[in-house]
Amino acid sequence: MSDLLERLRGRGWRLTAQRRVVAEVLDGDHVHYTADEVHALAAERLPEISRATVYNTLGELVTLGExxxxxxxxxxxxxxxxxxxxxxxxxxxxxxxIRDVHPSGDLLADLPTQERYGFAISAVEVTYRGLCPNCAA
Amino acid sequence: MSDLLERLRGRGWRLTAQRRVVAEVLDGDHVHYTADEVHALAAERLPEISRATVYNTLGELVTLGExxxxxxxxxxxxxxxxxxxxxxxxxxxxxxxIRDVHPSGDLLADLPTQERYGFAISAVEVTYRGLCPNCAA
DNA sequence: TCTTGACTTAGACAATGTCCAATGTAGGAT
DNA sequence: ATCCTACATTGGACATTGTCTAAGTCAAGA
Known part of the structure; x- marks a missing residue:
């Protein structure tokens, strides 16, 4: 993630102050902000950044797979x-x-063809739900 | 699901026309409606049912584990x-x-304790993403 | 049949996200 | 160094989804 800006520039991204700030806010391994949180944090550095730009930039980063x-x-x-x-x-x-965890084995075993019902599957997500240490108290 | 109404009555649910209609709309194995879809379908049978009631009823059904x-x-x-x-x-x-698929094996192997970060885990969800046969065309 | 507490209702409100026309600007061209 | 222009940003209106409340209604037990 640290060289994100270079990767983006290499893909022809026009580098603006707003995009730089959004990318910097997202830098870090265990960060899972909402769009509004990203907006608030970005606005600490660039007070007049708009919500629309944050949404646009996040959408682009998703499209680019970053x-x-x-x-x-x-x-x-x-x-x-x-x-x-x-x-x-x-x-x-x-x-x-949200907290990241790392695959304990290769649970991502593909679905057998007869269970795919014609879907073209491109990703598998696994989510464990429960209470975090704070909320459990 | 077919005897849902009896189970609910057994739990002390007051049985109203609105709740009955919502439960009937949800009857079926491969049904995954949004709240608005449930409202629209319920309104075909009971035209004056309100959105608030549909939301309330769905929330209760979730709480009851149904x-x-x-x-x-x-x-x-x-x-x-x-x-x-x-x-x-x-x-x-x-x-x-959304389409249901059935576990191909027991992928729900629990997370090892050291990967739980103090969370009290109560459920695991697995979601396969892709394009359905219609949208792939 | 009466009574009562639970249920329903309409609509206001809240949270999140999308869209648009006007304005600004990054970066290549000159 | 300056200019151009296509792309980016802005603010605000709007859309979607969901929640809440006060007033009216009703299911079901007495």
Whole structure:
């Protein structure tokens, strides 16, 4: 993730202050912010950045495969910059916090063809749900 | 699911026309409607049913463990009445259609303790994403 | 049949996300 | 160094999904 900006420039991204700030906010391994959280953090550095730009930029990063969009609870989507390493999520049912975990084995065994019902499958997600240490108290 | 109404009555549910209609709409194995779809279908039989009642009733059914709430795309949640048989979901990335599939083995192997980060895990979800036969065309 | 607490209703409100027309600007061309 | 222009940003209106509340209604036991 640290050389994200170079990768993006290499793909012809026009590098603006807004995009740089959004990318910097997302830098880090265990970060799973909502769009509004990204907006708030970006605005600390670039006060007049608009919500629309944050949404646009996040959408572009998802399209480029640099971050993964995670919808765990029907509330705000969260954005996961750890797109280059296969991982799964631990989600708190109360506060929505997400934590990455790493595959314990190769559970991603593909579905047998007869269970695919004609779908062209491109990804598998595994989500463990429960209460985080904070909310369990 | 077919004797859902009896189970609910047995739990002290007050049986109203609205609840009956919502439960009937959800009857069926491969049904995964959004709350608005449930409302529209319920309104065909009981025209003046309100959205609030549909939301309330769906929430109660989830609390009672009779249906499962599925959030696959950050858009509307879908309600899965097939709560009594373990299963996984195949989700179309374009149209949001959901299809049930049945565990091919016991992939639900628990996470090792050192990967739980103090979470009290209560459920595991597996979602396969791709394009359904319709959208692939 | 009466009564009562649970249920339903309409609509206001909240949270999240999308879209658009007007304005600004990054970076190549000159 | 400056100019151009296609692409990016902005603010605000709008859309979708879901929640809440106060007032009216009704299921089911007495």
């Amino acid at each position: 971050v993964i969009e995670v919808s765990t609870d029907g509330r705000a989507k969260r954005y996961d910059p750890n797109a280059h390493h296969a991982h799964q999520h631990l989600v708190c049912a109360r506060c929505g916090t | 249906v499962i709430e599925v959030s696959t795309d950050g858009r509307a949640k879908r309600y899965d009445p097939n709560a009594h048989h373990a299963h996984q979901h195949l989700v179309c990335a374009r149209c949001g259609t």
